[in-house]
Amino acid sequence: MPVMLPKTVNMGLVATLVALLAQPIVPAAATEARVTISNFTFEPQALTIERGETVRFVNSDDMVHTVVAADGSFRSGPLDTGDSFVRTFPQSGTIAYFCGLHPFMKGSIVVK
Amino acid sequence: MRKDGKETSTELVLTRRHALECMVWAGTGLLWSVSGGIPRSLSLLDAAQAAEAAKGAMTFLQISDSHVGFDKEAKVTAVDTLTEAIDKVKALPVKPAFMIHTGDITHLSKDGEFDDAARIIGSAGLDVFYVPGEHDLIDPGQGKAYLDRYGKGTLGAGWYSFDREGVHFIGLVNVVDLKAGGLGNLGAEQLAWLKSDLDGRSTSTPIVVFAHIPLWSIYPKWGWGTDDAAQALALLRRFGSVTVLNGHIHQIVQKVEGNMTFHTARSTAFPQPSPGTADKPGPMIVPADQLRSMLGLTSVDFTVGRERLAITDTTLA
Numbered sequence: 001m002p003v004m005l006p007k008t009v010n011m012g013l014v015a016t017l018v019a020l021l022a023q024p025i026v027p028a029a030a031t032e033a034r035v036t037i038s039n040f041t042f043e044p045q046a047l048t049i050e051r052g053e054t055v056r057f058v059n060s061d062d063m064v065h066t067v068v069a070a071d072g073s074f075r076s077g078p079l080d081t082g083d084s085f086v087r088t089f090p091q092s093g094t095i096a097y098f099c100g101l102h103p104f105m106k107g108s109i110v111v112k
Numbered sequence: 113m114r115k116d117g118k119e120t121s122t123e124l125v126l127t128r129r130h131a132l133e134c135m136v137w138a139g140t141g142l143l144w145s146v147s148g149g150i151p152r153s154l155s156l157l158d159a160a161q162a163a164e165a166a167k168g169a170m171t172f173l174q175i176s177d178s179h180v181g182f183d184k185e186a187k188v189t190a191v192d193t194l195t196e197a198i199d200k201v202k203a204l205p206v207k208p209a210f211m212i213h214t215g216d217i218t219h220l221s222k223d224g225e226f227d228d229a230a231r232i233i234g235s236a237g238l239d240v241f242y243v244p245g246e247h248d249l250i251d252p253g254q255g256k257a258y259l260d261r262y263g264k265g266t267l268g269a270g271w272y273s274f275d276r277e278g279v280h281f282i283g284l285v286n287v288v289d290l291k292a293g294g295l296g297n298l299g300a301e302q303l304a305w306l307k308s309d310l311d312g313r314s315t316s317t318p319i320v321v322f323a324h325i326p327l328w329s330i331y332p333k334w335g336w337g338t339d340d341a342a343q344a345l346a347l348l349r350r351f352g353s354v355t356v357l358n359g360h361i362h363q364i365v366q367k368v369e370g371n372m373t374f375h376t377a378r379s380t381a382f383p384q385p386s387p388g389t390a391d392k393p394g395p396m397i398v399p400a401d402q403l404r405s406m407l408g409l410t411s412v413d414f415t416v417g418r419e420r421l422a423i424t425d426t427t428l429a
Contacts (some may be wrong), residue, residue, distance in 0.1 A: 040392040061229060063394050064185050064220060070292045078220045078250040081184070098292035101246050102393075104335050106292050 003070070014069075032056055035107065037065050037099075042107030051092050051111055058084040065105065069094040124222070145291070147427035159362070171275045172212045173201060176359030179247065179321045180229040180249070181219035190219065190381035193407055194232050194426050197380040201236045201411060208411070209276060211238045214377060215245025215287065215324030220368040221257050230261070233376050244270055245288040245324040245360065255288065273301055273309050279414070280313065288310035294336035296325030296360075303343050311345055317333075318353040326358040328374050330389035336361050348372070355423075356408070361393075364425055378408040396418035397428055405429040 031050065036043045037059040049055060057067045059079040066084050067076040073095070076085035089095065089111045099105035145334035175197060182190040196329070201211070201222055212231065233268075242262045251257035259270055266272040269285040286296035286305070321327065327344060329337035338344075348354045354372040362379035363386065381396040383406035390396075398406060408427040 022237060061394070064247070064250075068292075075254075076254065080220060089117060096292060101250070102335060103290045103292055103294050104333065 034058060035072055035109075037061050037105075040065075040099075040102060042099075042105060044096075045106070046108045046110060048110040048112060051088060052088065053085060053089055053111070055109060056084050056086050058082075061099045062103065066100040066102040067097055070098060075100065123212055124306050137397075154330045160329055161401060165184060165203075171208045171411060171413045172276075174326075174377050174412065175201075175233070175380055176350075176355050176377040176410075177245065177362055177377065178213070178229055179216055179219040179381035180232075181222060181225040182381050182395075184382075184395060184397075188403060190231065191228055193404070193428060194229070194291075194380045196404070197407070197409055200426070200428065201238070201278075202402060208238060209354040211236065211240045212281075212283070212322050212357065213240055213242045214322050215243050216247040216359065217242065217245070217258075218227040219247055221251040222257075223257065226257060226261055231382060241274070241281070241283055241322075242270075243283045243285055243323055244287055246290065249287060265292050267305060268299075268301055271305065279318045279320055282319065282321045283308065284321060285342070286325045286327070286341070288322050291419065294339055295332055295335055296323075296327075296341070298338060298340050298344055303340065303347075306344055307347055310351075310357055313351075314415075315352055315396075316350065318355075319351050320355045320357065320412075321348065322357040324358065325360045326365075326374070326376055327356050330361060330365055330376070334387065334393040336387065336393075345372070347410075355412070357412075373423075375410070377410040378406065378427070380407050380409070380428070383407065400428060 002038055026028045026049055031053045033047060033049050033053055035047055035055060035057045037057065038061055040061065040063070047055065057076065057079070059081060060063050064078050064080045066078055067074075069075065074087055077087055089109055092111050095109045095111065097109070130236075165281070178194045178197075180194060180220050186343070186411040201208070211233070217229045218397045244258045244262070245312065248257040248258045255269060259266075263270050269288040271283055271285045273280060273282045275281070284298060284302065289297055289299065321344075325338050325370045326336055327338050327341040331337070349370070349372075352371055356372060356374045358374070358376045359379070361376050362382065362384035364376060364378060366373070368374075383398060383403075384393050385396055406426050408425055411426070413422045
C-alpha cells in the first residue's frame with residue numbers, strides 16, 4: 001500500500017536518530033576538531049585543520065572564559081565550565097584568537 | 113596673636129596651602145589580616161592613630177569582585193559571601209557616607225546575577241558608585257546589561273566623576289576592548305575625558321581614582337596591570353593627594369609612590385593566588401573554614417586637612 005511506505009521510512013529515520021542519540025557525545029561529523037580550555041590555556045595552542053572544518057572549543061576549566069578572534073571576526077559568549085563554542089572555518093589562513101576575559105590566553109587556528 | 117591681621121591672614125593661607133599641597137595620604141593605614149582567628153596588624157599606623165582616623169570626617173567603603181553567579185565552591189556561593197559582607201556593612205557602628213564597587217559585580221553578566229547583586233548590595237541602604245569589571249560586560253550586548261543598570265550619568269563605557277566633602281572621585285573603565293596578549297585598557301577617548309575633567313582643578317584637591325583592573329603593573333603575565341595607565345597617572349601626578357583603588361586580583365597589594373597611594377581590595381567571592389605563586393591565576397580552592405579569612409571589605413577614612421587617609425581592610429572571618 002502506498003500509505004505504508006512513508007511510515008516505514010519514518011520508522012527507519014526514528015531508528016537512525018535513536019541510534020545516533022544513544023552514542024556517546026562525539027563530534028557529529030568527522031571533520032569537527034576540538035580545542036580544550038584548561039588551566040587558563042587553550043590546548044592545542046595552535047590547531048591545524050582543513051578548510052571548511054568545524055572546531056569545538058570546550059571549556060573544562062573552573063573559570064569562565066571566552067573565545068574572541070583577534071581580528072574581531074567572531075566572539076563567543078561566556079563559556080562556563082562544560083560549555084562549548086562551535087565555529088566553522090571556511091577560508092584558508094591563520095586565525096589568532098584569545099580569551100576576552102584573560103587576554104594573556106592566546107591560541108590560533110591554522111586552516112590549510 | 114600676630115602683630116597685624118594681614119600677616120596672620122598670609123600665614124594662615126600659607127599654612128593651609130602647605131597642609132593641603134603636602135598632603136600625602138599614607139594609605140598604609142591599618143591593614144588587618146586575620147588568620148586562624150587571630151588578627152594581625154601589618155600596618156605602619158598604630159592603634160591610637162587608627163582610632164583617631166575612625167573619627168574622620170568621612171568614611172566610605174570599597175567592595176569588589178562579588179562575582180554573583182560563581183558557585184564552584186558548592187557549600188559557599190558568591191551570593192552567600194556577598195550577603196555576609198553586606199551584613200558586616202550593616203553592622204558598622206558608624207554608617208559610611210557611601211560605597212564604591214570596583215567591578216566584577218557578576219560572574220557571567222546574566223540579568224539574574226545583576227538582580228541578585230543589586231538586591232543584596234542595595235539592602236545596605238547606601239549610595240553605591242560602580243565601575244564594571246570584565247565579567248560584567250559579557251552579555252550578548254557586550255556591556256548593555258551593565259550600562260542599562262549603572263550607566264546613567266556616565267560617559268562612554270561608564271566612566272564619570274563626582275565630588276564629596278571636597279574630594280574629587282573618578283570612576284574609570286579599563287575592561288573594554290581588551291586586546292590579545294594585552295592588559296587593561298583605558299583608551300584615547302577616556303584619557304581625553306580625564307584630562308578635561310582634571311583641567312583647571314586645584315592641585316590641592318584630594319583625588320580618589322577607582323577602576324577594576326589595577327592602574328599599576330602588579331603582574332602583567334596574568335594581566336594584572338593597565339597598558340595605558342601611565343598616561344592617566346601622568347595627568348594625576350601634579351595633585352598633592354591621589355588614592356588609586358582597584359580590584360580584579362582578589363587580594364590586597366599596595367604601594368605608595370610620591371603623592372600617590374595604590375591599593376587593591378579583596379574579593380567578596382573567592383581568593384586568587386599571589387603573583388607567581390601558582391602557574392595560573394584561577395580561583396583558589398581553600399578549606400571552607402579558611403575561605404572567609406581571604407575575603408573582605410575595604411574602608412577608607414579621611415579628614416581633609418589632617419594629612420591623613422586610612423585604608424582599613426577587614427575580612428569576613
